[in-house]
Amino acid sequence: DAGITQSPRHKVTETGTPVTLRCHQTENHRYMYWYRQDPGHGLRLIHYSYGVKDTDKGEVSDGYSVSRSKTEDFLLTLESATSSQTSVYFCAIRDTDRGLGEAFFGQGTRLTVV
Amino acid sequence: TQLLEQSPQFLSIQEGENLTVYCNSSSVFSSLQWYRQEPGEGPVLLVTVVTGGEVKKLKRLTFQFGDARKDSSLHITAAQPGDTGLYLCAWNTGNQFYFGTGTSLTVIP
Numbered sequence: 001d002a003g004i005t006q007s008p009r010h011k012v013t014e015t016g017t018p019v020t021l022r023c024h025q026t027e028n029h030r031y032m033y034w035y036r037q038d039p040g041h042g043l044r045l046i047h048y049s050y051g052v053k054d055t056d057k058g059e060v061s062d063g064y065s066v067s068r069s070k071t072e073d074f075l076l077t078l079e080s081a082t083s084s085q086t087s088v089y090f091c092a093i094r095d096t097d098r099g100l101g102e103a104f105f106g107q108g109t110r111l112t113v114v
Numbered sequence: 115t116q117l118l119e120q121s122p123q124f125l126s127i128q129e130g131e132n133l134t135v136y137c138n139s140s141s142v143f144s145s146l147q148w149y150r151q152e153p154g155e156g157p158v159l160l161v162t163v164v165t166g167g168e169v170k171k172l173k174r175l176t177f178q179f180g181d182a183r184k185d186s187s188l189h190i191t192a193a194q195p196g197d198t199g200l201y202l203c204a205w206n207t208g209n210q211f212y213f214g215t216g217t218s219l220t221v222i223p
Contacts, residue, residue, distance in 0.1 A: 033211070040123070042202060043157070043213040050209065058210070090156050092211070100145055100164070103204070103211045105156025 003027050006091050006106035013113055019078040021109050023091030025071075031094035032074040033103070034058075034066060036087040043090065049074055081113045117141065118203055118214035126220040130192050135217040137203030138185045146186045148177055149213075151200040157213075162206075193221045 003026030013019050023032060031050055035043040035058075045058030047066040055066050063085060065077045078085055091106040121136045137146065145164045149157035161170050163179035163186060170177045174197075176189040190197055198221050203214040 042215045102159045
């Protein structure tokens with residue numbers, strides 16, 4: 001258990017509204033990631049962070065922004081939610097204490113945009 | 115274009131059968147990882163393969179890294195219902211993890 005908590009676990013929102021998902025970790029890992037998972041696409045990286053206030057884009061970053069003001073929290077914001085952003089969102093950390101590095105995931109947030 | 119292509123996308127087998135799933139790419143990797151994801155949960159690491167031709171065993175699961183380090187396979191012997199889940203291969207770049215498209219396995223009792 002890498003101490004990763006995602007909130008909320010489920011959310012239904014309307015098109016055009018802003019949405020923020022939170023990822024909280026308790027073990028001081030430097031790297032944190034946001035992925036979305038959709039059928040037939042596996043896990044796709046949205047954004048990642050390599051330290052406080054240090055973030056970078058992933059392969060599907062359009063329509064999303066992130067912030068990391070503290071080591072333990074990584075926030076994902078959908079500025080204006082669209083139906084195409086209906087998905088399951090996973091937060092992950094990189095545990096570099098284990099060999100070549102291992103990704104540990106939270107339990108996911110199921111977001112539905114109606 | 116997906117960096118890591120997995121096949122088959124879906125697989126449904128009877129308990130006790132053997133199966134193999136594949137992870138292929140045109141790129142050469144320093145290592146590949148395999149994760150399993152159960153319904154409603156996040157993926158969990160099963161193994162990391164590093165050396166071309168390497169074979170690693172985890173109980174009934176056998177993982178192989180291709181000689182050219184462009185592909186990997188996962189073989190399950192005598193599948194059990196507890197093996198049901200989504201199997202993902204992944205490339206750990208050092209900063210990021212790229213995941214394949216996944217193979218969804220259902221083992222029928």
